[in-house]
Amino acid sequence: MNTRFxxxxxxxxxxGMHNTFGDFICLHCHNFVSAxxxxxxxxxxxxxxxxxxxxxxxxxxxGDRLSACKARMKPVALTLKRSTRKYAHPGNGELMLVHxxxxxxxxxxxxxxxxxxxALLMSLAAxxxxxxxxxxxxxxxxxxxxxxxxxxxxxxLFGLN
Amino acid sequence: MSAFRTTEPNTGFVTKKSTNTYHIQTxxxxxxxxxxxxxKRESDGDPVAIGDFVRWNEAGQLTEVLPRRNQLARRAAQPxxxxxxxxxxxxxxxxxxxxxxxxxxxKPAWNLLDRYLVSAESAEIPALVVLTKFDLVxxxxxxxxxxxxxxxxxxxxxxxxxxxAETGLGLEQLRAALSNRLxxxxxxxxxxxxxxxxxxxxxxxxxxxxxxxxxxxxxxxTTHLEMFPLTVGGAIIDTPGIREFGLWDVASDDLALFxxxxxxxxxxxxxxxxxxxxxxxxxxxxxxxxxxxxxxxRYQSYLKLKDEQL
Numbered sequence: 253m254n255t256r257f258x259x260x261x262x263x264x265x266x267x268g269m270h271n272t273f274g275d276f277i278c279l280h281c282h283n284f285v286s287a288x289x290x291x292x293x294x295x296x297x298x299x300x301x302x303x304x305x306x307x308x309x310x311x312x313x314x315g316d317r318l319s320a321c322k323a324r325m326k327p328v329a330l331t332l333k334r335s336t337r338k339y340a341h342p343g344n345g346e347l348m349l350v351h352x353x354x355x356x357x358x359x360x361x362x363x364x365x366x367x368x369x370x371a372l373l374m375s376l377a378a379x380x381x382x383x384x385x386x387x388x389x390x391x392x393x394x395x396x397x398x399x400x401x402x403x404x405x406x407x408x409l410f411g412l413n
Numbered sequence: 414m415s416a417f418r419t420t421e422p423n424t425g426f427v428t429k430k431s432t433n434t435y436h437i438q439t440x441x442x443x444x445x446x447x448x449x450x451x452x453k454r455e456s457d458g459d460p461v462a463i464g465d466f467v468r469w470n471e472a473g474q475l476t477e478v479l480p481r482r483n484q485l486a487r488r489a490a491q492p493x494x495x496x497x498x499x500x501x502x503x504x505x506x507x508x509x510x511x512x513x514x515x516x517x518x519x520k521p522a523w524n525l526l527d528r529y530l531v532s533a534e535s536a537e538i539p540a541l542v543v544l545t546k547f548d549l550v551x552x553x554x555x556x557x558x559x560x561x562x563x564x565x566x567x568x569x570x571x572x573x574x575x576x577x578a579e580t581g582l583g584l585e586q587l588r589a590a591l592s593n594r595l596x597x598x599x600x601x602x603x604x605x606x607x608x609x610x611x612x613x614x615x616x617x618x619x620x621x622x623x624x625x626x627x628x629x630x631x632x633x634x635t636t637h638l639e640m641f642p643l644t645v646g647g648a649i650i651d652t653p654g655i656r657e658f659g660l661w662d663v664a665s666d667d668l669a670l671f672x673x674x675x676x677x678x679x680x681x682x683x684x685x686x687x688x689x690x691x692x693x694x695x696x697x698x699x700x701x702x703x704x705x706x707x708x709x710x711r712y713q714s715y716l717k718l719k720d721e722q723l
Binding site: 311317318319320321322356 | 703713
């Protein structure tokens with residue numbers, strides 16, 4: 253799978269970071285994806301809302317577009333971002349999508365966008381994670397949301413308690 | 414400079430170029446010439462470049478440019494997008510190109526450096542990178558980053574000389590590199606090309622200015638191209654600051670050949686010479702970038718230049 257960006261990256265080592273997240277066509281599901289913030293609710297559109305696939309483009313930091321790997325990043329799990337609030341309720345952190353590169357195994361965590369396919373997100377939370385994958389995520393310090401924490405996912409997606 | 418001596422009558426080489434006037438050195442003499450109408454008509458831009466061997470007539474007009482050994486050219490700045498672009502030869506018959514970058518004030522533009530290097534590679538002229546104003550960052554955190562980037566370019570095979578016209582750092586090394594060669598300083602306005610020349614040859618007294626405090630950019634102090642003989646032998650061409658450097662006569666398919674670290678891998682991809690090294694599976698160059706053998710920044714420069722050339 254490849255994703256073709258209609259807006260090219262504009263990162264330069266001397267000029268620093270510029271806006272690098274543009275509209276793109278997901279070559280996995282072939283849908284056009286708009287980076288318009290009013291649709292996605294996020295500044296940085298980094299995965300397809302229809303199939304949740306991403307692409308390994310960043311190397312050192314989000315948006316630098318310095319990776320030459322460019323392979324598909326497959327959505328594998330959901331996780332909860334740790335809350336910085338000391339007395340926060342369990343499961344109060346932001347729901348995040350975990351991607352793993354199909355070529356080099358790089359793991360990245362991305363914000364869920366407002367127009368992401370909720371059914372796919374729910375299926376990721378309800379699905380069972382393979383042992384190898386769980387071990388890989390543990391190496392990165394990522395605790396995947398399991399089926400026993402599905403209420404946190406519902407609350408994150410639909411606002412239900 | 415012995416290569417610049419000529420025994421033919423009415424021939425010499427161009428040592429200074431300003432609007433409509435060309436200063437020619439012939440033996441011990443120097444004379445100012447203009448362009449003949451025929452030469453003007455034959456070319457879109459300026460047919461004569463500094464370093465050119467030329468022939469003139471009794472009226473002091475340049476009538477012929479003798480064949481060049483090499484030339485450093487860029488795409489001439491376009492007055493408006495979409496207008497006709499033509500070649501602008503900056504200098505000819507060079508022994509080396511010296512891209513000059515300031516360590517700070519103005520900040521080094523590394524992607525511009527890659528442009529100069531590709532241009533020099535395509536013209537088959539050796540390049541040597543000069544970093545000036547190192548005294549401004551010495552002992553500060555930025556110096557480590559600049560030195561690590563310099564090490565990256567050295568690893569590729571380019572010589573990098575870190576200098577300071579203030580403290581004299583690297584000047585002896587630079588003199589040795591300039592000795593008995595015709596070199597050219599190229600770089601953005603305000604990077605310290607003329608200051609470096611003044612430090613190398615104290616008698617020159619070239620005009621220099623501080624960079625603008627408001628914009629941090631240079632003030633375009635040097636406005637013409639001029640060649641200066643050096644006491645160590647050889648000569649150096651000082652140029653006005655170049656803000657844009659569009660590649661000329663570099664085909665996008667050949668671009669990887671002008672990146673020395675990518676050159677050995679061209680043709681080793683799954684799709685052979687048909688690979689554009691961007692998205693194709695089994696690309697040897699992308700694989701080398703992932704393996705840390707090629708700098709991701711250089712690879713980015715390659716993609717950016719490739720986009721422009723398409």
